[in-house]
Amino acid sequence: xxxxxxxxxxxxxxxxxxxxxxxxxxxxxxxxxxxxxxxxxxxxxxxxxxxxxxxxxxxxxxxxxxxxxxxxxxxxxxxxxxxxxxxxxxxxxxxxxxxxxxxxxxxxxxxxxxxxxxxxxxxxxxxxxxxxxxxxxxxxxxxxxxxxxxxxxxxxxxxxxxxxxxxxxxxxxxxxxxxxxxxxxxxxxxxxxxxxxxxxxxxxxxxxxxxxxxxxxxxxxxxxxxxxxxxxxxxxx
Amino acid sequence: xxxxxxxxxxxxxxxxxxxxxxxxxxxxxxxxxxxxxxxxxxxxxxxxxxxxxxxxxxxxxxxxxxxxxxxxxxxxxxxxxxxxxxxxxxxxxxxxxxxxxxxxxxxxxxxxxxxxxxxxxxxxxxxxxxxxxxxxxxxxxxxxxxxxxxxxxxxxxxxxxxxxxxxxxxxxxxxxxxxxxxxxxxxxxxxxxxxxxxxxxxxxxxxxxxxxxxxxxxxxxxxxxxxxxxxxxxxxxxxxxxxxxxxxxxxxxxxxxxxxxxxxxxxxxxxxxxxxxxxxxxxxxxxxxxxxxxxxxxxxxxxxxxxxxxxxxxxxxxxxxxxxxxxxxxxxxxxxxxxxxxxxxxxxxxxxxxxxxxxxxxxxxxxxxxxxxxxxxxxxxxxxxxxxxxxxxxxxxxxxxxxxxxxxxxxxxxxxxxxxxxxxxxxxxxxxxxxxxxxxxxxxxxxxxxxxxxxxxxxxxxxxxxxxxxxxxxxxxxxxxxxxxxxxxxxxxxxxxxxxxxxxxxxxxxxxxxxxxxxxxxxxxxxxxxxxxxxxxxxxxxxxxxxxxxxxxxxxxxxxxxxxxxxxxxxxxxxxxxxxxxxxxxxxxxxxxxxxxxxxxxxxxxxxxxxxxxx
Numbered sequence: 001x002x003x004x005x006x007x008x009x010x011x012x013x014x015x016x017x018x019x020x021x022x023x024x025x026x027x028x029x030x031x032x033x034x035x036x037x038x039x040x041x042x043x044x045x046x047x048x049x050x051x052x053x054x055x056x057x058x059x060x061x062x063x064x065x066x067x068x069x070x071x072x073x074x075x076x077x078x079x080x081x082x083x084x085x086x087x088x089x090x091x092x093x094x095x096x097x098x099x100x101x102x103x104x105x106x107x108x109x110x111x112x113x114x115x116x117x118x119x120x121x122x123x124x125x126x127x128x129x130x131x132x133x134x135x136x137x138x139x140x141x142x143x144x145x146x147x148x149x150x151x152x153x154x155x156x157x158x159x160x161x162x163x164x165x166x167x168x169x170x171x172x173x174x175x176x177x178x179x180x181x182x183x184x185x186x187x188x189x190x191x192x193x194x195x196x197x198x199x200x201x202x203x204x205x206x207x208x209x210x211x212x213x214x215x216x217x218x219x220x221x222x223x224x225x226x227x228x229x230x231x232x233x234x235x236x237x
Numbered sequence: 238x239x240x241x242x243x244x245x246x247x248x249x250x251x252x253x254x255x256x257x258x259x260x261x262x263x264x265x266x267x268x269x270x271x272x273x274x275x276x277x278x279x280x281x282x283x284x285x286x287x288x289x290x291x292x293x294x295x296x297x298x299x300x301x302x303x304x305x306x307x308x309x310x311x312x313x314x315x316x317x318x319x320x321x322x323x324x325x326x327x328x329x330x331x332x333x334x335x336x337x338x339x340x341x342x343x344x345x346x347x348x349x350x351x352x353x354x355x356x357x358x359x360x361x362x363x364x365x366x367x368x369x370x371x372x373x374x375x376x377x378x379x380x381x382x383x384x385x386x387x388x389x390x391x392x393x394x395x396x397x398x399x400x401x402x403x404x405x406x407x408x409x410x411x412x413x414x415x416x417x418x419x420x421x422x423x424x425x426x427x428x429x430x431x432x433x434x435x436x437x438x439x440x441x442x443x444x445x446x447x448x449x450x451x452x453x454x455x456x457x458x459x460x461x462x463x464x465x466x467x468x469x470x471x472x473x474x475x476x477x478x479x480x481x482x483x484x485x486x487x488x489x490x491x492x493x494x495x496x497x498x499x500x501x502x503x504x505x506x507x508x509x510x511x512x513x514x515x516x517x518x519x520x521x522x523x524x525x526x527x528x529x530x531x532x533x534x535x536x537x538x539x540x541x542x543x544x545x546x547x548x549x550x551x552x553x554x555x556x557x558x559x560x561x562x563x564x565x566x567x568x569x570x571x572x573x574x575x576x577x578x579x580x581x582x583x584x585x586x587x588x589x590x591x592x593x594x595x596x597x598x599x600x601x602x603x604x605x606x607x608x609x610x611x612x613x614x615x616x617x618x619x620x621x622x623x624x625x626x627x628x629x630x631x632x633x634x635x636x637x638x639x640x641x642x643x644x645x646x647x648x649x650x651x652x653x654x655x656x657x658x659x660x661x662x663x664x665x666x667x668x669x670x671x672x673x674x675x676x677x678x679x680x681x682x683x684x685x686x687x688x689x690x691x692x693x694x695x696x697x698x699x700x701x702x703x704x705x706x707x708x709x710x711x712x713x714x715x716x717x718x719x720x721x722x723x724x725x726x727x728x729x730x731x732x733x734x735x736x737x738x739x740x741x742x743x744x745x746x747x748x749x750x751x752x753x754x755x756x757x758x759x760x761x762x763x764x765x766x767x768x769x770x771x772x773x774x775x776x777x778x779x780x781x782x783x784x785x786x787x788x789x790x791x792x793x794x795x796x797x798x799x800x801x802x803x804x805x806x807x808x809x810x811x812x813x814x815x816x817x818x819x820x821x822x823x824x825x826x827x828x829x830x831x832x833x834x835x836x837x838x839x840x841x842x843x844x845x846x847x848x849x850x851x852x
Contacts (some may be wrong), residue, residue, distance in 0.1 A: 052426060078428035090423040092416045102409060103416045104427045154428055 005030045005158050005189050006051070006064050006082070013043075013050045013057035020046045021057070022213040028158055028191050033184055035204035035221065036193045037235060043213040044193040045087060048160040052077055052084050065157065079106065083156030087163040087193075089147040093136035097127055100135060100146055104153035120149040123179055141172035148179060158189040165196040177203050197237045201225060209234050241379035246498045248378070252387040254494025255394030256449055260467060261474035261486045262401060263445030269418040269481030270438040273329060273340045274654050277347035279468030281317050281443045284351065285450025286459035287359045289313040290366035293454065303371045314448040321443020325436050331834060333435075336540045337653055338600045342790055343833040345783060348464060349826030353819075356461060366454025386455055393452060397445070398487050404441075405483070414438060418481055465779050469665040472658040473512055477519050479529025480654070488527055513666045517647055520659070524650050541595040541730055542718075543795050562704055566697035574696045575768075578703045580808045582765045585707040587788040587800035588714060589757035595794050596718050597750045598730030599648075600657040603664030604758060604785050606644065609777030611637040611759025612766040613671060616684040621677075626690045630763045637759020638752050640667070645751030649744045652733070661779065668777040683773030687766050703764050710757050715797065717753060726750055787825065790832050793839025802841050 004027035013021040020043050028034050036044050050057035053074045062069045069077050078084070092100050101117050113119075121128035124145040135143065144164055151159055161180070165173045173196070180190055180203050194200035200207070207224045209217040211234050217224060224231065231237050264278045292313060296305040324347060332340050372389055375382040405411035413434055417424045425431055450463075457463070474493060478485025493512055500511030519526065565577055586608055593599040614636025618629035644663045648656050671678045678684065693699050717723055729736040729743040736743050766772045775781065784807070785800075792803025815821045832839070838846055 054422060054426070074422070074425040075428050075430050078426055084426045086423070086426070090420055092419050092423070094415055094419060095412065099412045099415075102412050103424065103429070106428050150427065 002029055003066070004028060006062075006191065008047075008051060008059060008062050010060035011047065011050055011057060011062065012059070013046050013055055015046075015055070020213050021050065024210065024213060024215055026191075026208050026215060026218065028189050030157070030189055031184060031187050032205045033180060033190045033192060033203055035200040035207045036191060036210060037195075037197065037200055037207060038210035038216075039235065040195065042210045044210055045162055046213075047210070048084065048162050048191070048193055051160065052082070078154065078156075081155070081157040083151035083154055083159040085147050085151050085159060085161045085164065087166060089140075089143045091135035091138070091143045091146055091150075093134065096132050096134055097138075097146055098131045100150050101153050104150035106154040114155050115152045117153075120152060123182055124149055124175070141168040144168055144172070144176070145179075148176075152183070152188075156188065158191065159183065160191050160193075162193045163195060164192070165194065165199045173199060197231075197235060241381050244379060245381050245383055246502075247495060248383060248391065249387060250494040250496075250498030251394075251491070252390040252494075253497060254490040255390045255392075256452055257470055257474060257494065258394045258487050258490035259397050259452065260446050260449030261471040261478075261490060262397065262483055263442035263449070264471045265475045265478065265481055265483060265486045266401070266414070266445070267438055267442035268475065268654075270414055271329060271333060271435055273333070273344065274337075274658060275324075275329075275442070276341060276344040276468060277324060277351065278442065278446050278471060279464035279466075280348050280351035280355075281321060281446035282450040282467050283355060283459070283461075283464040284320060285313055285317045285447035286366075286453050286457075286463060287355055287364065287450075288316055288447070289451035289454045290364040290459045291359060293367050297367055297370065301370060303369070306367075306369050306371075310448065310451045313451040314444045317447025317450070318440045318444035321439045321446070322436055324443075325439035328830065328834075329439065330432065330435070335833070335837075337657070338540060338594065338794070339833045339837060341600065341602065341654075341657055342786060343830050345786075346826040346829035346833070348468075349783075349822040349829070351826075352461060352464065353821075353823035353826075357820075359459070361461070363458035363460040364454075365458040368455045390452060390456075394487070394490070397448070398483070401445075401483055410434075410437060465665070469662050470512075472662050473516050475526075476529075476655060476658055476662075477516055477526050479526030481530075482526070482528035485526055485528035510666065510670065513663070516659075516662065520647060520650065525655075540794050541598055541727065542591075542797060559704075559708060563701070566700055571696045574700045576808070576812050578696075578700050578768050579765070580805050581700075581703050581707045582761050582768065583784065583788060583808050584801045584804040585710050585764075586758055586761040587785045587792070587804045588711050589754045589761065590785045590789055591794075591797075591800045592714055592718065592726075592750055592754045592757070594789060595797075595799075596723055596730065597726040597747055599747060599750065600653065601660040601754075601782075602657045602779075602786070603644075603660035603662070603782055604754075605777050605779065605781035606660070606664035606667050607637040607641055607755035607758035608762035608765070608781055608785075609664075609667060609671065609772075609774075610640040610755075611762030612772045612776045613678065613684075613762075614759065615763040615766045616687045616772040617677070619687050620684050626688075626693060626767055629687075630760070630767070633763030633766070634756050634759045637762065638756040641751045641755020641759075642748070645748045645755070649747040649751065661782070664777060664782060665779070668774055668779075671774040671777055678774075681774065683771055685771040687772060688770050689767045693767075699768060703768070706760060706764060710760055711801070714753070714757055718797070722746065722749070787829055789839075790829065790837075791839055793842030793845075795838065796841040796845060799839050799841040803839065806840065 006028040009025045011021050011024045012019065024047060036047065038044055046055060049055045051062055051069065053069065053072060059070060064080050064082050067080055092103065098117060107114065126142055127145055127149060138146065148164065164176045177199065183190060192200060192204060201221060204221045206219065207221045208215055209224065216234050217230055260282050264275065267275050289310060293306060293309045296309040299305065328343060328347065332343055369386050372386040374385060376385045376388065405415055413424065413429055417431065417434055421431060474486050474489045478489035492515065496511045496515055503511065566574060590601065590604045593601045611633035615629040615633035618624035618632040624632060644660065648659045651659060672680060688694065689699055693702050725741050725746050729741060729746060733743055762776065788803035788807050789800050791807050792799030792801065811821065814824060836843065
């Protein structure tokens with residue numbers, strides 16, 4: 001296999017005295033979709049935030065494109081081409097759709113056609129109809145689309161996507177699935193933290209099952225689909 | 238009163254509004270992005286005024302004309318902008334994550350430093366700038382003469398508003414600033430370097446402060462008091478308009494300008510009273526101002542006294558200290574006793590502030606209001622009612638408690654930074670009243686002849702009286718802190734929603750805390766008045782409030798004994814150092830900044846920390 005795009009080794013993180021991650025390791029390869037699945041409170045969100053330097057963490061290694069991310073400020077990590085879509089979406093509600101996209105704009109990888117607002121409006125047609133609308137006048141699903149589109153404006157090589165299906169209508173969940181497939185087709189790797197098992201299973205190449213801050217299983221999605229005992233034990237599905 | 242008069246009044250109100258808006262707009266922008274209320278904003282304004290008043294005559298000498306004049310204004314604003322960048326890089330950058338009390342104190346340290354530096358650089362005298370070439374002649378409006386420079390100022394406000402609006406709406410920098418105002422972490426996650434964004438914002442804010450100050454020079458002399466008077470007005474504008482909102486600041490400045498222009502007809506002595514009434518009304522209806530939002534405030538955590546178990550050894554130590562203090566008259570001379578009396582007074586003053594800040598998390602920046610009310614209450618009793626000391630002191634306490642009840646009723650609706658700004662504004666208004674209402678308060682000269690009763694007149698008798706009164710008051714306050722009342726305040730300090738969820742009436746507790754603390758500060762003020770024999774407006778001034786805050790910081794905000802020790806150390810230092818140097822404020826300001834950056838636990842806190850580390 002190729003060298004991983006994102007390589008996390010022995011990651012630990014804590015909020016004050018409450019330790020959340022206990023030596024977790026995972027890899028994300030170029031162009032693949034990896035589902036980070038596990039129960040509520042298992043440490044999925046903390047893993048993503050720790051990679052970005054948003055929560056204090058220690059690790060033997062966190063590397064992206066062979067650059068160590070340890071100790072780097074968040075904006076430098078983002079500039080290396082690691083995008084982040086937080087679970088609460090964090091749209092700038094005072095800004096219009098187009099202004100939100102402008103905040104995310106960053107020239108990215110050489111040789112690939114960069115994401116533009118126009119291309120993103122094709123990917124998310126709903127957004128095209130509300131370019132001038134402010135974030136506080138959008139539904140949850142629309143905000144989710146905008147949050148993903150905003151991150152894509154930075155032309156990332158990989159995206160950490162936190163619970164994109166949470167609290168939005170099924171028809172929009174379907175659209176999210178489409179969007180993730182399109183990103184993958186563009187060569188963007190996706191690390192998807194997800195509670196919606198069916199959604200994650202449908203679009204991921206590989207799966208990492210996280211339980212109490214540790215990786216319980218790591219392998220092809222097909223293998224996890226076949227292992228009913230493990231699924232019942234760790235995910236309850 | 239005819240129409241032309243009303244129009245002229247209204248125009249001059251618009252001119253004041255314009256200059257006020259230009260300065261306040263910078264403050265609100267900086268707050269929006271950095272979440273720091275930059276006290277030094279008024280200092281930047283003052284530097285702008287002094288720089289322009291010095292620079293413009295030289296430029297006009299080289300070539301007389303409007304181009305030189307307006308170029309000079311622009312250069313001044315750019316210089317002040319650069320100073321703002323310096324402040325951001327050297328200081329603000331290090332305290333973005335600090336509790337808001339420390340942020341406020343650190344920027345106030347800058348105010349003190351700038352006050353002394355301005356005198357060093359520009360000299361102690363006021364400097365009037367040159368009049369603007371081309372705008373010297375008055376214009377005639379409806380048969381009345383009106384300065385044409387004022388008309389230019391009226392235009393300047395909307396021009397700046399338009400410029401800032403374009404910058405915020407149409408440029409990438411502006412869009413990033415607005416995004417960062419809402420969610421700094423998310424902006425960083427999208428790859429934006431916040432450090433640059435913050436530095437840029439400070440440049441813009443300082444530029445506007447410098448511009449505001451420079452534009453004032455043809456109207457008002459640059460003087461050493463303008464930093465604090467403008468910052469109080471800016472606080473009112475930004476609070477009424479809503480923190481972080483530029484259009485809100487504009488609207489508030491317009492209303493305040495008109496109120497000041499016409500308020501002078503109703504309260505010729507103090508237009509600030511009208512402004513205060515407006516502020517009280519707006520905040521009663523909309524606690525976050527016209528366009529402000531609640532979620533903007535309260536991001537940082539409150540600091541205060543930590544959990545502790547009262548120990549017998551503490552009581553024994555307190556009694557020993559008390560006994561030693563009572564023996565002091567046996568060994569010391571009159572001067573030492575005078576200093577010791579003042580230390581006791583300031584210890585009570587600082588301790589009363591500790592009840593608000595350390596216990597209640599209520600960062601009051603206007604505690605001088607209550608100290609001064611107590612002093613003035615006592616002095617007015619002596620002057621107008623011929624009251625003896627025994628009656629005048631309780632009258633002072635009553636004054637202070639009533640003032641605290643009134644101010645408290647408004648400010649307990651607010652939190653964090655809003656509360657700090659409002660308490661400061663309230664104290665400034667009382668200062669203005671004492672200064673301007675000459676018939677009653679004696680104005681700048683104050684009231685003299687406030688002497689204690691015969692039995693308490695000797696230095697040592699007055700010292701013992703002070704010791705008894707202060708010790709009793711501190712004891713009562715400490716009982717309140719250790720009572721369920723104090724626990725309720727601390728619960729509300731640590732989490733207001735949780736305190737309310739368990740059934741505490743947070744506002745009521747805070748209001749009572751204000752009155753208790755105000756009464757204690759009033760007692761301290763009353764004793765102080767009788768110890769000096771006079772009162773004057775400086776007792777109500779910001780520097781008095783800052784003295785108490787500095788004592789708290791020095792002693793340690795997280796400890797009970799901190800303010801008492803801090804008062805002793807700071808007042809002793811002041812007594813020793815002030816006669817030696819004219820740069821006491823510089824020394825104090827640098828010390829405050831250093832304490833915040835290096836030593837935030839304070840003396841008592843650090844000693845306790847060492848002991849706990851060893852144990």
